[in-house]
Amino acid sequence: MIKVGVLGARGRMGSEVCRAVRSADDMELVAAVDQGDSFEALTAAEVVVDFTHPGVVMDNIKWCVERGLHVVVGTSGFDPSRVDTVRSWLTDDSAGNVLIAPNFGIGAVLMMHFAQKAAPFFESVEIIETHHPKKVDAPSGTAYRTAELVAAARAEAGAAPSPDATTTEVEGARGADVDGVRVHAVRLSGAIAHQEVVLGGHGEIFTIRHDAMDRESFMPGVLLAVRKVPELDRLTIGIETLLGL
Ligand SMILES: NC(=O)C1=CN([C@@H]2O[C@H](COP(=O)(O)OP(=O)(O)OC[C@H]3O[C@@H](n4cnc5c(N)ncnc54)[C@H](OP(=O)(O)O)[C@@H]3O)[C@@H](O)[C@H]2O)C=CC1
């Protein structure tokens, strides 16, 4: 039995993770911790799952790895400098391993993978993410990661920047620039988590779209990460390699 602790246990994702862990035959939920609770109960865990807030997740990871706990992180807000900081905490062999995944949905991971593959073949690429209005960060971690992957694939292939003749604009009209890729964030009642990667070429537009209609969709990826993180090498970004991609 893998002993699992959950941080952010009363949140939208944390509560779903607690349910999924309780239902898994090979896991035991030993700690469910949220804002204001003592972290001490987490020391009974082998793996801690964090779905909290971008403002606190770094402290949470540090607390866990210093105690040799492995951490599966779903919380968003990871730019390259945060990733480097986490890596710097894992040089000691006594530290736990960390897996940070911008998205645990199998379809969302495939969307990112296909976008990366398609990106060098089209002149233009932009990303539109749509989320529920209670989401605290923009753009989403998934959109940010997709832009990084798309930009890296285009750079490796020697692709030119997406053409854009805009010289005057109302600020924000063209979205955020992430590594040269435009990312647009929509916040909409009724939405959960949705993303389109739109690629434009000569006389054609190719759209790769993913919709998460229920937070249950993230659970197979979270449970897979919990099972695998103890045997991974220090820091892993995304669950792509766990899926054989
Ligand atoms: N990787 C993925 O597949 C997915 C990632 N996410 C990400 O997960 C994160 C959480 O999302 P969501 O569940 O919707 O957010 P919620 O606000 O519903 O849940 C976050 C929970 O964490 C609690 N919390 C805040 N600070 C702490 C702390 N220091 N210690 C313990 N608990 C704390 C919050 O308490 P309080 O409300 O009192 O502040 C809240 O209960 C976001 O960054 C989101 O983008 C979401 C879905 C999928």
Ligand SMILES: O=C(O)C1=N[C@H](C(=O)O)C[C@H](O)C1
């Ligand atoms: O806040 C959410 O809901 C989600 N957050 C993650 C992100 O920022 O990409 C994953 C998913 O999009 C849902």
